[in-house]
Amino acid sequence: MQVFTKSEVAAHNAEGDAWIIVHRKVYDVSKFADAHPGGKRILLKVAGTDATALFDKFHQDPKILRSYGAKLLVGTLASALGLVSAPETPQPIIFEPSKVTKLHRGVDKAGNKLDFMGTMVPIADPMWMQDYYSPYYNASHFRLARALRAFADEVEPEAATWDEVEGSPASHYTRVGQLGILAFEFAPAIYKWLPKDFPRVAGLKDEEIDIFHKLVMKYELSIRGVIPSGMGVIMIAMSPILHHARPEVARRVIYDICSGNAQCCLAVTEPSGGSDTQNLETTAELSDDGKYFIVNGMKKWITNGVRAEYFTTAVRTGGKGGAGISMLLIERKFGGVTTTPMKLQGSWTSGVAFVLFENVRVPVENLLGEVNKGFRTMMHKFNYERLGMIAGCVTAARICYTEGCAHKRKTFGKFLIEHPVLRHKFANMARNIESSQAWLEQLAYQFKMFEDEDKLNERIGGLIAIAKSQATLTFEHAAREASQIFGGLSYTRGGQGGKVEALYRFVRLNSIGGGSEDLLFDFGVRDMLKKAYLMGAMGGRGPSL
Numbered sequence: 301m302q303v304f305t306k307s308e309v310a311a312h313n314a315e316g317d318a319w320i321i322v323h324r325k326v327y328d329v330s331k332f333a334d335a336h337p338g339g340k341r342i343l344l345k346v347a348g349t350d351a352t353a354l355f356d357k358f359h360q361d362p363k364i365l366r367s368y369g370a371k372l373l374v375g376t377l378a379s380a381l382g383l384v385s386a387p388e389t390p391q392p393i394i395f396e397p398s399k400v401t402k403l404h405r406g407v408d409k410a411g412n413k414l415d416f417m418g419t420m421v422p423i424a425d426p427m428w429m430q431d432y433y434s435p436y437y438n439a440s441h442f443r444l445a446r447a448l449r450a451f452a453d454e455v456e457p458e459a460a461t462w463d464e465v466e467g468s469p470a471s472h473y474t475r476v477g478q479l480g481i482l483a484f485e486f487a488p489a490i491y492k493w494l495p496k497d498f499p500r501v502a503g504l505k506d507e508e509i510d511i512f513h514k515l516v517m518k519y520e521l522s523i524r525g526v527i528p529s530g531m532g533v534i535m536i537a538m539s540p541i542l543h544h545a546r547p548e549v550a551r552r553v554i555y556d557i558c559s560g561n562a563q564c565c566l567a568v569t570e571p572s573g574g575s576d577t578q579n580l581e582t583t584a585e586l587s588d589d590g591k592y593f594i595v596n597g598m599k600k601w602i603t604n605g606v607r608a609e610y611f612t613t614a615v616r617t618g619g620k621g622g623a624g625i626s627m628l629l630i631e632r633k634f635g636g637v638t639t640t641p642m643k644l645q646g647s648w649t650s651g652v653a654f655v656l657f658e659n660v661r662v663p664v665e666n667l668l669g670e671v672n673k674g675f676r677t678m679m680h681k682f683n684y685e686r687l688g689m690i691a692g693c694v695t696a697a698r699i700c701y702t703e704g705c706a707h708k709r710k711t712f713g714k715f716l717i718e719h720p721v722l723r724h725k726f727a728n729m730a731r732n733i734e735s736s737q738a739w740l741e742q743l744a745y746q747f748k749m750f751e752d753e754d755k756l757n758e759r760i761g762g763l764i765a766i767a768k769s770q771a772t773l774t775f776e777h778a779a780r781e782a783s784q785i786f787g788g789l790s791y792t793r794g795g796q797g798g799k800v801e802a803l804y805r806f807v808r809l810n811s812i813g814g815g816s817e818d819l820l821f822d823f824g825v826r827d828m829l830k831k832a833y834l835m836g837a838m839g840g841r842g843p844s845l
Contacts, residue, residue: 302375306350309377313348315340319374321350327372368457404431415442417449423730424702426519426737436741437516440508445516447502451479452524459526463802464793466641466648467607473528477560484517485535486542493542493554511748515691515740522695525799529649530563530604535688537566537604537612539681540627544669549629553610565608567599567630567655568678577614578622578675582657584615586664593617593628593667595636595660605639605653608632612668613657614678622675627668636660646805682814683757686768687743689814693771694736696803696810697778701729703799704782716785725781732774739767762827765820772811779804 304326312319318330320343329347333340346354404416416431418424428434429445455472462468476482480499483490488506491498504513521527534557541553541564556562570580582597595615599605611630618624630637637660639653669677705717705726716722743764750756782800783790789797790804811817833842 301373303378304375305378310348315344318344318347320346320348321377322352322355322369324352324377325369325373326375326377327369328374329372332368332372405433415439417442417445421702421705423705423726423733424698425523427734436512436745440502440504441512441516444502444504444513445520448481448517448520449524452520452526455526456524459524460798462525462529462649464648467529467651468649472526473530473563474560476528476531477558481517481521482531482534482560483558485514486538487513490542490554490558493551494558495555498558511744512741515744518688518691519695522692523699529651530607532650533565533604536681536685537564537608537610539684540612540668540677541610541629543680544627544677545629546665549665553629557610562609563604563607564610564612565602565604565653567602567605567611567613569599569601571598571600577678578625579620580614580616580625582613582615584617584626584628584662587661590664592661592663595628595630595657595662597657599655599657601642602639602653602655603647604651605655606641606651608639608651611637611655614674617674618672624672625674625678626671627674627677628662629666629668630657630660630662631666634660634662645808646802647809680757683760683764684747686764686814687740687747689810690736690740690743690764690768690771693768693775693810694733694740696806697729697733697736697771697775700775700778700782700800700803701726701733703797704729704785722785725785729778729781732777736767736771736774739770743767759831762824762831764824765815765827766824768814769817769820769824772807772817775803775810776807779807 306321309319309321309326312328312330315333316330318333319326319328321327329336329343333343336343342354416429418429420430422430428437428441459468473482478499480501483494483498484501487501487504487509491506501517521531538554538557541550545553557564568577568580570582572581580597582595582599584593584595586592587594593615595613597615599613602608602611605611609632611632613628613630614625615628616624617626636658638656638658640656642652642654644650644652668674710716711719717726743760746756746760750759779800783797783804786797786800789795790800791797793801815823829842832838833840
């Protein structure tokens, strides 16, 4: 690598020819200046000089330099003698990487080396990753986590731009599909619909996979912000296809989606109904020859509707209420489908759309399940969807906590963590996060152990509803507190507080989507009491709910 003196660097101090020094490395930022999130003026102001102190002041994440620096690096700074490159000054980082100490558990009673990963920053990762005992996770979960983290670390630098361009590139979605990640939500059951050589994530065997692997996947992709646009709705949109489509339809569509060739969405919510899914108005009438359903109606707030080729759609084929609802798989290629992007407060990458169906001719072969029995089909995976939302909210809260709990930034001459009032904030965030994580894992364990999924849904609905609201409140609290800690930095898109600013815009979607907090709290209590009465509590009698 070429070596430069400070005087040589100083000659490059103008627009179009701007070099800077950061941690004794020399970077040519001439072409990058216009793309700099903080504007080019601040770069030009330090052009030709050592900008290390200013860089560290505004960039507390060391991965920023590692990610973007390679493209801009032109050499290193010479030593004082000018003979060789000076030893590199270690770049300040927020937390040291993990290393084994006397505090670690070491080995278990059988002599097996116990595993851990991450930075070991308290609360930054779930306890099972931080060298604590857990009944839910084993070596296969660590293997999956490491494989996904390696992939996420590679993609994370470019993911920082997705919010502003309102979506990840189609190539990222395709790559995730080709790695087997899109199919993993339904593994191992989904593999019977896919070719035998379809890729398996981290080489996991079918008999190893459980619901906690799904939580690991959600966590590792979410904590780095690399979930591709469209992946979040696959579970709820594809479940009716997987369980209720005709075999020839299921095989074709599932491969198309899981391989990353096409995207899907769940089209239920309507402009007039919101959470009132039993009274939807989109109609599907049989054609005179009985070969098609003719669909007319509108859907609103449809996540990934902009990109979807497949619309798992709730329609009215019968009378009023849930008993008149059917589920159809509508394909964009049928014609008559118009999607219009919606401008939202947050979740800019999610491709939320207003969807209009005008005389769409849907082959009867695309009926999912039975006519007028679609409401049960539609609701079948709602509890699992809410479990996923709980996981997402807890992860988002961890990000807010970790971003705010920085040892590098100072105010009034002290690191943030040295202020008692801020430690109190961190403690309250931590208790909410870990209690929500514990509830999440307890609920996930029920999904793992119940063999009868219908019985599981009967028992767990109320608990899931309240836990989902608890998780959204945990997220909202963490986002607010992190924003308070960052101050004006969290009111600015990009920069040190950029992640907190973006997550704050995401809070309301989680509080409202998947069932609003108020409705779920009320439903949760009523549902739990009804089930308790049926199981003999209070002599099987209670007030009318």
